[in-house]
Amino acid sequence: MKKKTAAVLLAGSLAAWASGAEIPRMLLAAGNKVFVMEPDKTVSWVFDGVGGVYDAWPMTNGNVLFSSKFAVLEVTPEKKTVWEYRVEPNAKLNELDSCQPLENGNILIMDSGHNRLIEVNRAKEIQVEIPLPSKAESSHGRYRIGRKTTRGTYLAGMLQDRVLEYAANGTLLREINLKTQGTQQGGFFVFDIVELKNGNLLISTGFDGRWLEVTPDNKIAWEVSKKTMPELNICFAGGAVRLPNGNTILCNGDWHVKKSANQVVQLLEVTPDYQVAWSVSHSDLKGRIAPVQEKENKLAQFQLTQVKVLP
Template identity: 35%
Template sequence: MRRRGNDTLLVLLLAMLTTLARGEAPPSAVQTGTPRRVIAADSSTKTLAAVGPDGRVEWRLPCGPIHDLHLLPDGHLLYQDGWTRIVELDERRRPVWEYDATTNGNATRPVEVHAFERLPDGTTMVVESGPARIIEVDRAGVIRRTISLRVDAPSTHSDTRNARKTDTGTYLVAHEQDGVVREYDAAGSIVWEYDVPLFDRPKSKGHGPESFGDQVYSAVRLANGNTLIGTGNGHGVLEVTPGKEIVWRIGQHDLPGITLAWVTQVRRLPNGNTLLVNCHAGPDQPQIVEVTPTKDVAWTFRDFTTFGNSLPVAIVATP
């Protein structure tokens, strides 16, 4: 038995030496299920990076605080480098456009951006916490549209988290501090809202699994008209009908062997599964999880070498 163990160690050592000799970094990511490419960012490691299906880092860039991230149809990447700077990178990761949120009337007032999106007409939607507004700006940074937001508990850092413009032209906004998802029409009127429930559980401070609240992070309108919600420190995912009925839910401990903490971005995949980002859950937990409608875990991603415990955004290639 000792000989066999020594042989195994020797094989592992030789494999490591071969990798180093080739100048390759050892894999940093661990995936379960079908391996895939991931682009993600982490505020604690100040890193934006792409990790291949083999678990190796393809590229990395320094990155400031970040709460949103998009891969555009032309292969460009739209991300933020800090709370007020939005940057578009081309396929070679060269900046080709950027927007400074301290402009357009914000020079003398606090502002943070936690959501943005490239729209089909080429303008960019920017959601401003502090000024409490949505603006759509052109390539020159000129405002083409403004929508005022309702905020009951104003906070420059927490007025909003992610927001998305729907196919019907409305705006779904996750109001973190208020604990409410609000849908606005083009005139700024609220046409639908959903108060994220606490399920009779008391609020608890913190960021990890021990915390609890209704600090909602994201809301996405589904093809069936329902809304998919990442509940932030509510540790879960909700699918809600227009009539505000919960028709599907993932709770903190619903997934075998997985503990959910701050559930940030959520996405319904073409295969019907749901992708969720599990932030602040600790190094023993996956940072990204794919779940089937029956709550089976189809895929997970964990990389606490490239990233850390503050990974709120991710783009995952479908296999």
């Protein structure tokens, strides 16, 4: 009798946890593409052929807004680009890492190349500019995420280890040093920040492998990590969504993965007490979207980065 691999055992255990749960319709960003996954895990729409897709949003008009390294694009369901904000395609000097459609019609953009967070109108005119303090020489090593809060403040995730909150005039209001938040499990890589309705922030720490819910007084209220879910092989703590039922959807991206066991679970919904409602595996995505193949790595990767729930 052949021995079962760790990957097969893990997939089986997650399937057992997830029985009977309904998967929502989702917009997903994944390395070099944006796509829509249906509740039966089929893929109904793909916009690919773009690089560095770290953020994506469904628009109220039915379009999709996403960042792609040197551009932020708004595309229609027919894949026509109807709005764009571009920078020169120079990897050493420029990088646009995140975007956010705002209620006032403006777009918030993390402009890592120019070390700033900007809010632009539809005419691409800068309405708010917040200088940021990263001293990283490479634009790729500075930031991945910027968000505007419901309070009108601005959040910036410094890639190495912290989250900064600013007023619109550039005044620093708050700093969350993630090195002081719990036990570090790997190299920090602040990837996502979600403002929750309870006033807390849900922070994704990338290669550190933790999703941390942090209170206004910088205390950890909840976390998903190797400590709280040892049975889950966490590769890259990516984008997250807090659902109305209190559960949380997490992207467990396989960026630069070295072991296939760490690729098994790509996406999952977790309850507050760490039960898995459902999961999407590497095999679920195989054959439905094209994988990414790194030159130095023979493992096919899907590199999920962000998730948003669709109607």
